[in-house]
Amino acid sequence: MKKIEIAVEPAYNVFIGENILDKTGELLTASKPGVSSVYIITDDNVSALYLQRVKDSLTMFKTFQYILPHGEGSKSGVSLLKIVESMAKNQICRDDVIIALGGGVVGDIAGFAAAVYLRGIDYVQVPTTFLSAIDSSVGGKTAVNLTAGKNLMGAFKQPLCVIFDPLTLNTLSDKVFADGTAEAIKYAVLKSPSLFETLSKTSRDSLMNIISDIVSECVCIKGDIVSRDEFDRGERQLLNLGHTIGHAIEKCSNYEISHGHAIATGMAIMINGASKLALTSNIDIKRQIFSLLEKYFFKTTCEFSTDEIYNAVLSDKKRHSQNINIILPTQIGQCEIRKITLETMKDIIREGNFKNG
Numbered sequence: 001m002k003k004i005e006i007a008v009e010p011a012y013n014v015f016i017g018e019n020i021l022d023k024t025g026e027l028l029t030a031s032k033p034g035v036s037s038v039y040i041i042t043d044d045n046v047s048a049l050y051l052q053r054v055k056d057s058l059t060m061f062k063t064f065q066y067i068l069p070h071g072e073g074s075k076s077g078v079s080l081l082k083i084v085e086s087m088a089k090n091q092i093c094r095d096d097v098i099i100a101l102g103g104g105v106v107g108d109i110a111g112f113a114a115a116v117y118l119r120g121i122d123y124v125q126v127p128t129t130f131l132s133a134i135d136s137s138v139g140g141k142t143a144v145n146l147t148a149g150k151n152l153m154g155a156f157k158q159p160l161c162v163i164f165d166p167l168t169l170n171t172l173s174d175k176v177f178a179d180g181t182a183e184a185i186k187y188a189v190l191k192s193p194s195l196f197e198t199l200s201k202t203s204r205d206s207l208m209n210i211i212s213d214i215v216s217e218c219v220c221i222k223g224d225i226v227s228r229d230e231f232d233r234g235e236r237q238l239l240n241l242g243h244t245i246g247h248a249i250e251k252c253s254n255y256e257i258s259h260g261h262a263i264a265t266g267m268a269i270m271i272n273g274a275s276k277l278a279l280t281s282n283i284d285i286k287r288q289i290f291s292l293l294e295k296y297f298f299k300t301t302c303e304f305s306t307d308e309i310y311n312a313v314l315s316d317k318k319r320h321s322q323n324i325n326i327i328l329p330t331q332i333g334q335c336e337i338r339k340i341t342l343e344t345m346k347d348i349i350r351e352g353n354f355k356n357g
């Protein structure tokens with residue numbers, strides 16, 4: 001089993017190991033002695049696959065469960081209220097712990113419930129998707145969506161620990177697995193030429209053979225950034241590479257286009273538009289990123305109009321009045337945060353969302 005420390009205050013561990021799902025109770029106890037009840041939040045897909053195994057490892061606790069319908073639609077204020085009402089009804093108290101068993105939707109809403117219920121109780125992330133293992137389960141960003149946009153109501157709340165069993169990825173569809181591949185490409189572009197090379201020379205099918213190494217590398221990159229900028233005031237914004245346009249694409253598609261696919265396209269539109277507008281001086285960077293995105297069959301343009309995407313960008317939480325910060329790759333493994341006007345953002349979307357011309 002690997003153990004990666006996330007050096008925030010207090011520090012916590014990300015445990016990575018095959019079959020550690022069966023050690024959930026043991027790892028929870030090691031992270032926090034004296035827990036009596038555990039409240040598991042999961043969804044209807046994941047519960048059918050892994051809930052019983054997790055519960056079997058929790059025999060020392062009284063357990064409760066809340067099963068959400070799968071999908072982004074569950075990440076709402078309405079679901080959040082139902083969860084915390086049910087926790088109160090079951091007399092979950094401050095010494096108890098929530099377990100978020102599932103992907104990003106479950107992790108984000110369960111983390112937010114942990115942040116607000118009784119003004120904060122502990123929670124453990126047990127990610128079961130590639131994307132949640134390398135991104136949303138680490139770093140303490142929790143949220144639900146509002147009608148106006150994604151993740152607009154939330155809190156920073158670090159988990160007690162993260163428990164990731166790579167074998168859970170065996171049950172993912174290709175499409176859901178690819179959501180994680182897109183985030184891994186993001187980390188490679190941000191910080192790791194060696195990960196970029198690994199992803200360039202590995203076939204999709206053989207990624208599973210090296211999945212623990214890939215997840216560990218991405219978690220280390222994220223952990224380093226989060227330890228220096230837990231509250232997203234500076235360097236952590238780098239992790240939003242592709243996300244401003246990506247979140248807009250998700251919203252325009254009514255969340256039919258999933259997060260990883262949307263941020264892959266968002267990355268492509270951003271780098272294409274920025275190259276055409278000469279915002280980046282590295283003329284090869286677009287070719288390098290496009291070639292990796294296309295290798296994994298990600299779309300580099302989307303069907304929405306400039307206005308549709310731009311209007312969705314306006315409700316992005318990263319916007320500041322008339323400006324917005326974008327993340328621009330300068331070379332593979334290096335990116336910069338650049339403040340641009342909303343007008344330039346619109347130009348990037350217009351220029352970036354078609355291949356030629």
Ligand code: GLY
Nearest residue numbers: 135139141236239
């Ligand atoms: N997913 C971006 C962040 O955690 O900051």
